[in-house]
Amino acid sequence: MTEKSWLKRTVKVLEFDKVIEQAMRYASSSLARERMERLTPFFTYEEVEEAQEATAEGVTVYRLRGEVPLGGIHDIRPSIRRARMGGVLSPQEFLDLADTLAAGRRLKHFLLELADKESLPILKEYAERIEGLKNLETKIHGTIDEYGEVLDGASPLLRKIRAEIKGLESGIKERLDRMVKDPSYQKMIQEQIVTLRNGRYVIPVKQEYRTAFGGLVHDQSASGATLFIEPEAVVRLNNELREAKLKEEKEIERILRELTHTTAEEADALSVNVESLAELDFIFTKAKYALSIKASRPILNRKKAIKLKKARHPLIPKEKVVPIDVEVGDSFTMLVITGPNTGGKTVSLKTIGLITLMAQAGLQIPADEESEVAVFSQVFADIGDEQSIEQSLSTFSSHMTHIVRIIQEMVPDSLILLDELGAGTDPTEGAALAIAILDHISRRGARVVATTHYSELKVYAYNQPQVMNASVEFDVETLSPTYRLLLGIPGRSNAFAIARRLGLPAGIIEKAKAQVGSESRELEQMITNLAESRKEAEMKREEAERIQEEMVRLRNSLQEEKERLERERDRLLREAAREAEEVVKKARREAEEVIRELRRLGEEEGARIKEHRLIEARKRLDEAIPTLETGRRERGAVPSSPHGLKAGDEVYVHSLKLKGIVLEALGEDEYLVQVGILKTKLNGRDLEKREEEKTRHEKAVIRTANRRERVRTELDLRGQTVEEALIHLDRYLDEALLAGLPQVTIIHGLGTGALKRAVQDYLRSHRNVERYRSGGQGEGGLGVTIAELKG
Known part of the structure; x- marks a missing residue:
């Protein structure tokens, strides 16, 4: 059997061609439909991995954007060939060319823009191959109108x-x-x-x-x-x-x-364009099909192991299909599915084979995430009653002919699917032959999934460590299969149970049981016990999964609530910051107005400024300064009266919110205090003694040094809005000035340039900024601005 013939047969019996027909409906152009029609499985790990990665990128694009601009793509290859050969293209052919060029330009822009944010290496590579050829497109539209008529x-x-x-x-x-x-x-x-x-x-x-x-x-x-x-x-x-x-x-x-002629000059670029567009449309066709059947990307392995979770046959309607869990190839190399006819064994077998072919063709599979598939170099399938009328072969002969070819062609990394192995002949001989065939294949190292209704193969699978029993569940109450695949449990015949449910007299059933050997009865009893234990375990597992899902739901709900509260907190903090900024700006305006007033008074009256005018100005300045109530002291509370104040002590006057020097103790807790140029009598309860300090110069040096230690020489504003950034910049410049920093670095990044412009506009108008410039080499380049502060 040549590779082409065995693959053709496998594709047919597993109905892979019908899957392709389904997927072709999602193609946007004849180019993609043509590629889908030719799609066959790959048989090397690297090819399958690349094909799966391409499909996964397509799915990512649809999940992020919902739609892809694929309209307007035509198969312009015949037109390109005619242009090369010197023929004359028709107006409609030129319109198809222009439409395809425009479609390529839109798709390229769409994908490259998305590739800047997401990792899409395969799609990006195809998009970069597309040439705009805007001049040719413009010339076509300047020559031919939308109805295919040559323009005047x-x-x-x-x-x-x-x-x-x-x-x-x-x-x-x-x-x-x-x-x-x-x-x-x-x-x-x-x-x-x-x-x-x-x-x-x-x-x-x-x-x-x-x-x-x-x-x-x-x-x-x-x-x-x-x-x-x-x-x-x-x-x-x-x-x-x-x-x-x-x-x-x-x-x-x-x-x-x-x-x-102009088109012929661009024939090479046009050919690259159309091939790139065809491949992109092909990838997105596979992606749309994956989303339509709720498929997932399989995990590929090199150990010839299949582990499918909730796998569904893609050709069975969603409302009827029953998911199966199945594995083979890891801890055991063979899976033997036993049970009566019409129980769903063949559907399970086809599901395993078809999903394997889909995965190796680069299609995502109808199974839950974390499902694994191997990359096999060959996939053989002998399924169904394919009696050859021309050769007058029986069912048994037909199956044996195919199995002989499989044995001759198989290699260790083959997957072999055998339906009703040994059927069509004497049950005793058929079972013995089936066991011998499985033994031979096992020694060759291939992976096998076989179905049979022979009881002898149940015992064989039980006694062989590399073989696992499985069965399709059957509901005796409804007399119908559930199509759930049960690993580790051989199939039951259910003949006696079904006969009893259908009303066959008990005496007949008991007589029939007596005809069955003790070993068979013990085997059936063992299977019954296993099935009941499995059912009980399934119920407990489902309950555990339900509880786990509920916990996950509650955790997600709590996380969402936490995030909501954090967003609300951040919003309130931003609002508070904006309000605080307005208060500070207002306070500064008031303070500057007071200072201007004081200067005017000084100029008008020199040293003859009246004390009440100074106190009035000081009061306006105090009112302009915003204060925050800390809650540590009630409003209006007066600190306790200090004791032992003497001339020369530095004090804080609470009523004036100013510092002063005690000139003289007047008795009865009253003191003459110098506050600026003002001398006034104050009660001791209004005064708070300051601790002994160093000289003013020493204090200024220490304070500046401490501030310099606390204030960094750079401010990073990246990731902030312009409004947030300017609030932080204003606060930072005040701290830098108080710390005595001569120069600071503002990091704003490149981005759109909006943040950089806002920062430099602000620095330009700031009264304490001497000059500013963009960063040089080694300083951060255009992503930073250096500001020199006034001393």
């Missing part, structure tokens, strides 16, 4: 010829219109219309008046009562019109030939 402006000569044609047509129609409306001709004219026959303008004349107009007869009505005559008066004009139209056709052919 395609050449000056064509414009002139068409103007001539228009004038001639107008003259002919005008002359014929006068003729059909002339009262003297009314009885001769069948209808007052001017029409065309054979490209010439004619009028409908009654048969009996054919000689009244002279000229030429071009047509007649079905009854012969009406003749379509070109009157002699317009023959010359019609001839001139015909000549003009021939010149038009010649000029149009010249224009199309010239445009075809």
